[in-house]
Amino acid sequence: MRIVVIGGSGHVGTFLVPRLVRAGHEVVTISRGTRQPYVPAPEWQQVRQVTADRRQEDLAGTFAGRVAGLGADVVVDMLCYRSESALALVEALRGRVGHLLHCGSVWRHGPSRKVPITEDGAGAADPVGEYGIEKDRIARMLKAETAAGGLVTTSLHPGHIVGPGWHPVGPLGNFDPTTWYTLSAGRPLRMPGSGTELMHHVHADDVAQAFEHAIARRDAAAGEDFSIVAPTALNVRGYAEIAADWFGRTATLESVGWDAFRESTAAEHAEASWQHLSRSQCLSIDKARRLLDYAPRYEPDQAVLEAVRWLVDHGQLETAGPLVDLPG
Incomplete structure (x- = not known):
């Protein structure tokens, strides 16, 4: 055709x-x-x-x-x-x-x-x-x-x-590259809301x-x-903890209110976080599996890791340390 x-x-x-x-x-x-x-x-x-x-x-x-x-x-x-x-x-x-x-x-x-x-x-x-x-x-x-x-x-x-060549929606629901540096350095990360908000x-x-x-x-x-979507969704806390593991670190998360988060975050990043986290979405793929034989290859964390690895390897993301040897 x-x-x-x-x-x-x-x-x-x-x-x-x-x-x-x-x-x-x-x-x-x-x-x-x-x-x-x-x-x-x-x-x-x-x-x-x-x-x-x-x-x-x-x-x-x-x-x-x-x-x-x-x-x-x-x-x-x-x-x-x-x-x-x-x-x-x-x-x-x-x-x-x-x-x-x-x-x-x-x-x-x-x-x-x-x-x-x-x-x-x-x-x-x-x-x-x-x-x-x-x-x-x-x-x-x-x-x-x-x-x-x-x-x-x-x-x-x-x-x-998510994919190689562009920044993924990060653990805080925005595109702020400093989030990845903070997690890779093992520094405390200020997290708006409860940490249970979902991203798919x-x-x-x-x-x-x-x-x-x-x-x-x-x-x-x-x-x-x-x-x-991927077979599963990530919540804020789990996403941050998984991402810290990629750098051999343990995530230290500080839960703060939205007003406090907005005061310490650039307006564009705070707004992106609100747009993603306030929706807190997880979608069913049952219909796509049944009618289209949709069979996603990537779990969400695998897809994000591939994107982060590409950005680091191409000098487009600054981190405090290298990614550890994990499968992509």
Whole structure:
């Protein structure tokens, strides 16, 4: 099949595009062309790359038509954050493309009430914040489109994506690199809340696996939405203790209130911590296992360790000592 991947050089596309080429598909990617995939692979030599700025072309009303003109059998949209953009793409592809797959987010669900949260939102409050609300709106629109006999669609909703080449969501629910230095040095780490708040990570290649399986199992995936996460979730305290072990240290955690945490933390990091930890999410993957044969390779700590090791090896993360000899 000819498969068009919008945002093909991003976190998931880095792994998905080579998978699709190895499976024998003709692959076309659309991106701004400002960066290379995070992990090199020889399969990229067989990929046609189209340069386009989706944001600008959406404003001009030309992007959806550009995608439709590529003559794809399948379109994978990794880069849609607004329901207006998603609807324009659906209308342009209806009757012309066999399957549209959308990359959503587990933040389509709000804070957890009981876990694990299922795709129908059981166990979660309503989504909060513009990003989560829009991702939920897109997923509902796609499901309704297929139910009405229109374009065949599937939405997949990853957790906190982890992989080599970028900083993972850390033990405090933010991207502050000093957290890793503190843990590697065995220094006390100020932790907001109780330490039982949950984060559900997933390796980018496991997300790519889920997309590949959904493409291959079009009939099973048609009109469905799936949570795509690791088999287990981490809580703040456990995550910090596991991470300290990677450096041969024991985590020393100081529980503080949110006001005190915000006073001692840069505003952007404190806000990221609140956004992640206040949701405290753990998602079920039963549906993805049953319908897509989704079988994630990585536990969340294994995925994060791979990312941290890559950052340390490439001089992009300062730590007080080396990682001990642990399996990745």
